[in-house]
Amino acid sequence: MAITLKRWNRQALGAALLVAPLAIFVAVTFVAPLATMLVRSVYQPAVAEALPETLAALAEWDGGSLPDEETFRIAGAEFVALNERRALGSVATRVNRLESGMRSTLLGTARSLAAETPSASWRETMIAADADWGAIKSWLAIRRAGEVITPRYYLNALDLDRGGAGEIVVQPEDRRIYVSLLLRTLAISIAITGICLLLAYPLAWLLAHARPRRAGLLLLLVLVPFWTSLLVRTTSWIVLLQNQGVINDLLVTLGILAEQQRLALIYNMTGTIIAMVHVLLPFMILPLYSIMRAIPERHMQAAASLGASHWQALRRVYWPQSLPGVAAGSLLVFILSIGYYITPALVGGRTGQLISSMIAYHMEQSLNWGLAAALGGILLLLVGTLFFIYDRLVGVDRMRLSG
Amino acid sequence: MNQKTTTSTHIEFIDIAKTYDGGTMVLPGVNLAIGSGEFMTLLGPSGSGKTTCLMILAGFEMPTSGEIRVNGESVHKLPPQKRDMGMVFQNYALFPHMTVGQNLSFPLEVRGMAPEERARRVGRALEIVRLEGYGDRRPGQLSGGQQQRVAIARALVFEPGVVLMDEPLGALDRRLREELQLEIRSIQRELGVTMVYVTHDQQEAMTLSDRIAVFNEGRIQQAATPETLYEEPATEFVARFVGDNNLLRGVVRGVHGELCSVAVGDGLVEAFMVEPLAVGDSTVLAIRPERVALSPSIEYSNSVAAGVEDMVFQGDHWRIRVSVFGETDFFVKIPNFIGQGGILPGDQVRIGWTTIDCRALPASG
Known part of the structure; x- marks a missing residue:
């Protein structure tokens, strides 16, 4: 007994050691950053840590009228102290995201208060320094920026905001961008998935049921683009699709289009869809192919012998059996396209951008990582929901990438 | 003993030849007449051409030359779905995504039969193969023998003029095989349907058939009753292949x-x-x-x-x-x-x- 236990322990230890490098790699490079980003989308302690006294004072404020003199004094003093430590800038940026103009208000007021400490009323001195301090919304912005756990990035990502009393309101029309972009991302992803399925299904059928030699050759043709650099493929599409590109030239030369009628095939949604269908097609073909290969050809013969026409046999016998492949391929292509970045960035122009471009923008340009994380979180939730639905309808355990 | 008086010729193979590559003849020219209601077994080792013959009869393969006649009419140009032949495959070929009932109902549905009539016929077919009450199961939940019974029922349910079986019992163990042999024989006798059955097992051929056509290298060596085949083999191959x-x-x-x-x-x-x-x-x-x-x-x-x-x-x-x-x-x-x-x-x-x-x-x- 002791010996078997010992042996079992050694086996378990061996297995753990074998898995360890990958587990550590995944934990460090994937799980940890993902978790950090998700935490960042709701947890923002910077302002709260910088302005503890101001926020404590504002916590008791009713929000209906201007804060009292005492609050002004505490806040003013804290702004000055922070500015001397050169820490006010980042706080000002964060408040500015909630109420534009507050960055200069905060920094300017801190400078003027440092130059001359108010002798009488802090309130009047600060309002005199900047009229924004006389507006309730400025103080509300500071109080909200000080929330440690905040839904505001998610609200932002869904084009929502909070009104004065903290109620959720829809952003003014000119500031709504994310929901429509998200919907466009979904629509483009669905279109790409649908087109991929239409193109891949007959081809996968041919691959699965052709003679081995021919099937091998066809499979090679499917895989060669797969092995080619993504950038090369995408730039080839630019060569083909641009206004003076191969396709337009051909159509004009053949007289199908007039010179002025050249099609806008790239730097728009069309370009994104064409290039991404091409890039993602193998991800649809391969699962379909391996599922279809496991469907016995005898089944089609059996259906025919039972009196079914080709169409009936295909619809009633073949299609249902290929569904796990259809579901696996569609799920794969949809999930890949919903978060795709490089291809739309290169050929998408203005109307062909996906939500990923916004995430990249907030990561690299505006440095609003909270919002980027929230957008990412929403995508993750979307994919998770889809996976859940798939599990309910087909069953994840039935998802086979091979037959 | 198994012999049955056959009323008329039902199926005729006339000079059926088949080659896949244009050179080697898989079937150099098969002639065979099968009577109405007859149980005809095509017996031979693997590669002898018996399955090819069956596939040509079923319409899954085209003969290179020759003619297939059913009731005197040429059918070798018809697609399988127009030939009115029920087929039982070696590996059952049941549709795994359908229940047993749906599998049986399928040939009736594609013929546009009314639901009540379909239900009646499915029930009857399940009765024939003694699987009443199994209609709602999936093929995957059945044993090999039960699956093959369903496949037989499916080939019978639309009352085809001919039933073809391609080594239907090959995947089963011996005891089950013997049990199903008797069942297939009694079903065929009861329904009076013409049966063309392919096997490489001479014992099975003996048990089932009115007549046996022994195949070797694409040629029919002898087509005769089991008794004649055993007692009066016509060629060395038959003498060697049938019995000791x-x-x-x-x-x-x-x-x-x-x-x-x-x-x-x-x-x-x-x-x-x-x-x-x-x-x-x-x-x-x-x-x-x-x-x-x-x-x-x-x-x-x-x-x-x-x-x-x-x-x-x-x-x-x-x-x-x-x-x-x-x-x-x-x-x-x-x-x-x-x-x-x-x-x-x-x-x-x-x-x-x-x-x-x-x-x-x-x-x-």
């Missing part, structure tokens, strides 16, 4: 009427000629082991000395291997109620057989 046989090679030395004398090794054997042979022809003599007697009495026209090599008790009989005419692979089957008569390996004995049980076949190759 002792085959002795020899040369014809004399011919008298239907009989001939054949020199085998250093001996001379009297034999019955299956087809006319001339002096000097080489021949193969086929003698069933159970027709060979130990210590033969006077009416056995052939009586030779043999050395006992080996003997094995097999329950209902003793199987004794002897050497005769220099051949060491000659078997004698002695029923156990006679007993092995106290002989032992190494003993010298006399064995004998009647002329009529010794059939001189033309030597192949």
Whole structure:
């Protein structure tokens, strides 16, 4: 007994050691950053840590009228102290995201208060320094920026905001961008998935049921683009699709289009869809192919012998059996396209951008990582929901990438 | 015994030839007529062309030349779904995503049959194969034997004129196979449907068939009732393939009427000629082991000395291997109620057989 236990322990230890490098790699490079980003989308302690006294004072404020003199004094003093430590800038940026103009208000007021400490009323001195301090919304912005756990990035990502009393309101029309972009991302992803399925299904059928030699050759043709650099493929599409590109030239030369009628095939949604269908097609073909290969050809013969026409046999016998492949391929292509970045960035122009471009923008340009994380979180939730639905309808355990 | 009076010809293969590459002929030219309500088995080793014949009949393969007639009408250009033939495949080919009931209902649905009529026929078909109450199961939940019963029911449910079976019992174990053989036979007799059945198992062919067509290398060697096939094999292949046989090679030395004398090794054997042979022809003599007697009495026209090599008790009989005419692979089957008569390996004995049980076949190759 002791010996078997010992042996079992050694086996378990061996297995753990074998898995360890990958587990550590995944934990460090994937799980940890993902978790950090998700935490960042709701947890923002910077302002709260910088302005503890101001926020404590504002916590008791009713929000209906201007804060009292005492609050002004505490806040003013804290702004000055922070500015001397050169820490006010980042706080000002964060408040500015909630109420534009507050960055200069905060920094300017801190400078003027440092130059001359108010002798009488802090309130009047600060309002005199900047009229924004006389507006309730400025103080509300500071109080909200000080929330440690905040839904505001998610609200932002869904084009929502909070009104004065903290109620959720829809952003003014000119500031709504994310929901429509998200919907466009979904629509483009669905279109790409649908087109991929239409193109891949007959081809996968041919691959699965052709003679081995021919099937091998066809499979090679499917895989060669797969092995080619993504950038090369995408730039080839630019060569083909641009206004003076191969396709337009051909159509004009053949007289199908007039010179002025050249099609806008790239730097728009069309370009994104064409290039991404091409890039993602193998991800649809391969699962379909391996599922279809496991469907016995005898089944089609059996259906025919039972009196079914080709169409009936295909619809009633073949299609249902290929569904796990259809579901696996569609799920794969949809999930890949919903978060795709490089291809739309290169050929998408203005109307062909996906939500990923916004995430990249907030990561690299505006440095609003909270919002980027929230957008990412929403995508993750979307994919998770889809996976859940798939599990309910087909069953994840039935998802086979091979037959 | 199994023979049935056939009323009219139902299916005809006329000079059916098939080649895949334009060179090698898989079927050089098959002619076969199958009667209405007949149980015809195509028997042969793998690669003998029997399955190709069935596939051509079913419409899954096109003959390179020749004609298939059903009830006198040429059908070899019709697609399978227009041929009205139920087919049972070796690996069942049940649709795994449908229940048993849906599988059976499928051929009725594609024919546009009303739901009540479909339900009635499905119920009846399940009854025939004794699977009442299994309609809602999936094929994956059934045993191999049950799945094959469903496949049989599916091939019968739309009442086709012909039912084709391609080694339907090949995947089952022996006991189940024997049980289903009897069932298939009684179903076929009961429904009176014409059956074309492919197998490589001669025992199975014997059990089931009214007639058996023995295939070898694309040719029909002999098409006859099981009894005729066993008692009167027409070729060396049939003699070898159907049942146990002792085959002795020899040369014809004399011919008298239907009989001939054949020199085998250093001996001379009297034999019955299956087809006319001339002096000097080489021949193969086929003698069933159970027709060979130990210590033969006077009416056995052939009586030779043999050395006992080996003997094995097999329950209902003793199987004794002897050497005769220099051949060491000659078997004698002695029923156990006679007993092995106290002989032992190494003993010298006399064995004998009647002329009529010794059939001189033309030597192949």
